[in-house]
Amino acid sequence: xxxxxxxxxxxxxxxxVGPSAxxxxxxxxxxxxxxxxxxxxxxxxxxxxxxxxxxxxxTPQLRDLLPDPRSLKDMQKAAARFxxxxxxxxxxxxxxxxxxxxxSSAALLIxxxxxxxxxxxxxxxxxxxxxxxxxxxxMAELAQAHDLIICVDCGTLSHDPVKAAKGADxxxxxxHLGGETLPDALAVVNPNRQDEAGDxxxxxxxxxxxxxxxxxxxxxxxxxRQGPDLMGMLDLVALATVADxxxxxxxxxxxxxxxxxxxxxxxxxxxxxxxxxxRMDTAPNAYHLGFLLGPRVNAGGRIGKADLGxxxxxxxxxxxxxxxxxxxxxxxxxxxxxxxxxxxxxLAQAEKRGLDAPLVWAAGEGWHPGVVGIVASRLKExxxxxxxxxxxxxxxxxxxGRSVSGVDLGASIQRLASEGLxxxxxxHKMAAGLTVARNMLEPAMARLAELLGRQGAGxxxxxxxxxxxxxxxxxxxxxxxxxxxxxxxxxxxxxxxRYVFPxxxxxxxxxxxxxxxxxxxxDGMGAQIDAIAxxxxxxxxxxxxxxxxxxxxxxxxxxxxxxxxxxxSVQLRLEDAARASQA
Numbered sequence: 001x002x003x004x005x006x007x008x009x010x011x012x013x014x015x016x017v018g019p020s021a022x023x024x025x026x027x028x029x030x031x032x033x034x035x036x037x038x039x040x041x042x043x044x045x046x047x048x049x050x051x052x053x054x055x056x057x058x059t060p061q062l063r064d065l066l067p068d069p070r071s072l073k074d075m076q077k078a079a080a081r082f083x084x085x086x087x088x089x090x091x092x093x094x095x096x097x098x099x100x101x102x103x104s105s106a107a108l109l110i111x112x113x114x115x116x117x118x119x120x121x122x123x124x125x126x127x128x129x130x131x132x133x134x135x136x137x138x139m140a141e142l143a144q145a146h147d148l149i150i151c152v153d154c155g156t157l158s159h160d161p162v163k164a165a166k167g168a169d170x171x172x173x174x175x176h177l178g179g180e181t182l183p184d185a186l187a188v189v190n191p192n193r194q195d196e197a198g199d200x201x202x203x204x205x206x207x208x209x210x211x212x213x214x215x216x217x218x219x220x221x222x223x224x225r226q227g228p229d230l231m232g233m234l235d236l237v238a239l240a241t242v243a244d245x246x247x248x249x250x251x252x253x254x255x256x257x258x259x260x261x262x263x264x265x266x267x268x269x270x271x272x273x274x275x276x277x278x279r280m281d282t283a284p285n286a287y288h289l290g291f292l293l294g295p296r297v298n299a300g301g302r303i304g305k306a307d308l309g310x311x312x313x314x315x316x317x318x319x320x321x322x323x324x325x326x327x328x329x330x331x332x333x334x335x336x337x338x339x340x341x342x343x344x345x346x347l348a349q350a351e352k353r354g355l356d357a358p359l360v361w362a363a364g365e366g367w368h369p370g371v372v373g374i375v376a377s378r379l380k381e382x383x384x385x386x387x388x389x390x391x392x393x394x395x396x397x398x399x400x401g402r403s404v405s406g407v408d409l410g411a412s413i414q415r416l417a418s419e420g421l422x423x424x425x426x427x428h429k430m431a432a433g434l435t436v437a438r439n440m441l442e443p444a445m446a447r448l449a450e451l452l453g454r455q456g457a458g459x460x461x462x463x464x465x466x467x468x469x470x471x472x473x474x475x476x477x478x479x480x481x482x483x484x485x486x487x488x489x490x491x492x493x494x495x496x497x498r499y500v501f502p503x504x505x506x507x508x509x510x511x512x513x514x515x516x517x518x519x520x521x522x523d524g525m526g527a528q529i530d531a532i533a534x535x536x537x538x539x540x541x542x543x544x545x546x547x548x549x550x551x552x553x554x555x556x557x558x559x560x561x562x563x564x565x566x567x568x569s570v571q572l573r574l575e576d577a578a579r580a581s582q583a
Contacts (some may be wrong), residue, residue, distance in 0.1 A: 004467050005502060005554055007578040011541040014465040014576060016500070019046060029565070030054060039482055042469045043487050043497040058486045062231075062258055065251040067200055069215035072208070078171045079185035079215040081148065083223075086118060090147035093121040093168075095134055096310055096358050097205075098151035098301030100243035100294045103310035104236040105152035105173065107270070110314040111236075112213055115228035124307035127370055131424075132433050134161035153205035156190050157426050173212060174426055175205045177410045181416075192428060202247045202493070206240030207255060229371075234259035235268055236313060242286050243294030247493025256489045258353060260284050270312040271383070273325035282563050286489035288441035299331035302370030303338065325478045339371040344376050346389050347382065355383040358453035361445050363399070367391030373400030373431070380404060384464070386452050388445065390436065396423065397441060401432045404457070405493075412451040412452040421447055430492070445566070465576050467556060468497040473504075473527035476570050481559050496558055500573070501529070503552040503580040506545060517542045519574070521555060530562065531555065533574035541577055552580035 004018035019027075019042065026045035031038045033051040041054075049057045056064075069075045085092055091114070096106035106122055113120050119328040123142060125135060142149050143165040155162065155172035162170050162183035170185040178193040189208055191200035210233065215230070217227040238259020241252050248256055263284045266272045271293070275284065277293040299564075300308030304327070312324040346362035360383045362375075371390040379387035380402045386409050390399030403409035410427035413434055417425035421444040425434035436444050452458075476499075490496030501521065507528065508520040517536035522528035536542030545553065555577050562571035 005500065005578070009555065010465065010556075010576045010578040011544055012465075012539055012576050016576075016578070017464045017466050018466060026050075037483055039469055039471065039475075039480060039497065039499070040484050040487060041412075042155075043484060046468060046497075047487065047494060048488075060254045060257060062234075062251070062254045065254045066214070067211070067251060068213040069218075072189050072191060072200065072211065073193060073388075074187035074189050075194060075212060075215055078173070078189050079212055079219055081169060081171060081186055082150075082212070082216055083219050085148045086113075086116060088147075089118070089432070091121070092118070093123060093142045093143065093146040093149045095123045095125075095138070095142065095149055095151045095154070096307075097132065098124050098127055098306045098309070099153070100297045100309065101175075101205045101240040102153035103297055103301075103313050104240035104243075105209045106310045107207060107313035108209045108213065108233055108236050109152070110215075111233060112228050114316065121309055122310060124301070124310055126306045127301055131435070134158040136161050136164040139165040139170075141255040151185075152209055153183070155183065156188060156193070157183075158478065173205060173208050175203055175208055176426055177414055179414070202249065202252055204237075204240050204244040204246045204252075206237045206244075207246075207252070210234070210237050210255075231258070232262060234268070235263040235271060236553065239271070239289050239293060239297075239313075242289035242489075242491055243297070245290075245492045248286070248489055248491045249493050253489065253494065256286060256289075256491075260286070260289075260489065268313075269318045269321040270315045270325070273318065273321040274312065274328070276322075277325045286491045290491065295335070296325070296332045297330045299328050299335050302331075303335050303368065304328070304331040335371060335374075335417075338368050339374050341365045342371050342389075342391075343375045343378050346379060350379055350383070350387070355385065356458065357449055358385065358451035358458035359388065359445065360385045361388040361390070361393055361448075363390035363397055363441060365392050369398045372398070373402065373433075376400050376402045386457050388434070388448070390434075390441070392438060394443075395438050397436045397438060399434050399436070401427070401434065403430045403432075407452055407455045407457045409452070412448055412455075415451060416444055416448055419447070465556065466495070466498065469499055469502050470502055470557075471499040472525075473501060473521070473523050473529045474525065476529060476559055476572075478561055478568055478570060481561050481570065484559070498556060498558055498575065501555045504555050505550070505552060506548045509546045509548070511537065511546065515542070517545060517574075519545060520551075529555065529570055531572040531573055531574040533557075536574070545577060553578050554578045 004016040007016040023045045027041040030041040030051040066458045094106045096102040139161045149168050149170045151172045156174045156176050156178045162185050172185050172188045182188045191203050220227045225399040238256040274293050297309035302381040315321040349362040350360050360379050369391050376387045376389040386403040388401040401409050408429045410432045413425040413432040416422045423435040504520050510518045515535050515537040517533040519531050557572045557574040560571050561571050
């Protein structure tokens with residue numbers, strides 16, 4: 001494949017890859033058949049949208065995309081048991097995973113029950129002391145005091161803990177990859193059960209919970225009763241979908257679009273408090289969910305009190321929500337410090353081992369289990385390879401992995417566990433967790449690399465930057481950005497468009513903080529655009545652009561609207577650059 005604009009090695013060391021000839025042809029056909037601007041057509045064509053489907057894609061309706069909850073096995077049984085518990089005023093416990101998806105799932109159920117005049121007990125396991133998912137002591141204790149236990153975002157592989165819940169019924173609402181057999185629960189609702197068709201495999205756990213509540217509402221209406229307004233709960237589904245890196249396609253995209261609108265109304269005290277401590281001063285978007293709100297919700301489960309994030313999301317008292325949000329913000333700052341030290345050590349170790357293998361991995365003594373997943377994400381981004389990071393303590397190591405598009409990490413991890421190379425392991429395509437005996441670390445990672453290599457994990461270029469089109473400063477308007485955003489939200493499975501401004505002259509430059517760069521550029525024809533390059537000084541790009549010496553540069557990044565002091569302007573979030581004269 002020919003390098004785009006001839007850039008084989010940019011200032012960040014990447015090769016630039018442009019749109020395929022077929023995508024360009026489809027974009028041109030769409031531009032001719034519709035009144036849509038060419039840059040938007042380019043994005044739609046890349047996403048596989050046809051000219052005939054463009055209007056419907058730009059205005060997705062949840063009612064048209066929402067699957068029938070009953071298409072999932074055990075759904076009717078789970079909803080009926082939930083309604084029975086409601087009617088009999090039974091005691092309900094919610095056992096939730098400690099991440100955003102688990103917290104959002106729990107908050108959905110707690111909020112729904114509260115609106116129906118009922119309460120539920122929330123239980124979130126401690127990441128360090130109890131590990132992921134249900135455990136036998138906790139389930140046995142919950143069963144003694146409750147009639148129904150609902151496991152959310154966990155439980156599909158928890159055979160023994162479910163058996164320990166004697167005297168209580170157990171419902172599992174999950175999305176992690178299932179094994180050959182299921183726990184002996186009353187119902188296991190999971191689109192990633194092995195006996196499911198897989199059509200809904202992209203749903204996060206909160207979306208599965210939402211679908212159960214849709215089915216519950218249907219059963220209540222059939223009995224002449226009314227449940228709470230579910231549309232008002234889509235803010236939680238949106239947060240979980242983005243934070244859990246579920247692909248923003250199909251109904252997921254509709255969930256997030258509608259959920260962002262609900263969130264903008266600022267009606268949920270927990271999310272309002274969280275947005276305020278994160279200093280969000282514009283309408284929420286997918287970036288805010290994934291990079292501002294999500295990490296703060298996660299911070300409690302990573303290095304603080306495990307249930308803090310879930311309790312905040314479920315909180316209906318603004319003052320209490322503010323206190324919890326401030327604590328999560330503090331924990332998130334502490335998490336960043338811990339992460340930075342682990343990331344530096346893990347990257348050095350992985351680079352020494354090599355970043356071009358099918359698997360990039362690192363393991364270290366005492367690395368905090370709450371940050372290994374984030375560091376694995378950083379290694380994945382640096383190498384474009386699946387990555388696993390493991391913290392060692394005693395005779396065991398606990399780790400997390402993150403994958404790249406097209407490579408199913410969860411299935412490979414689960415296979416390792418079945419082969420006896422791991423003590424425990426599971427997850428989904430893009431993320432997984434594992435526990436490994438120290439003396440099995442090397443053979444386990446070697447076998448994992450072999451399995452991932454069979455899926456093509458080592459084939460992708462480690463430094464490709466995919467670009468949508470060329471653009472000139474005069475064409476980059478606020479109106480165009482708003483039109484392009486209609487094709488969003490963008491994220492996993494639906495990457496946002498990235499444009500190249502070719503042969504630009506750099507004017508103003510300013511270093512911001514330790515590693516960021518602000519600059520202004522233009523084409524010499526009058527139009528100029530401001531840009532911000534986060535982390536530019538972490539590599540060579542910051543210094544080269546600051547000392548440009550009047551040379552022209554190709555500048556690549558994502559367009560966004562910058563709001564400041566009541567005014568809006570076009571801004572480029574600069575991700576990469578290349579010398580125009582040497583490209």
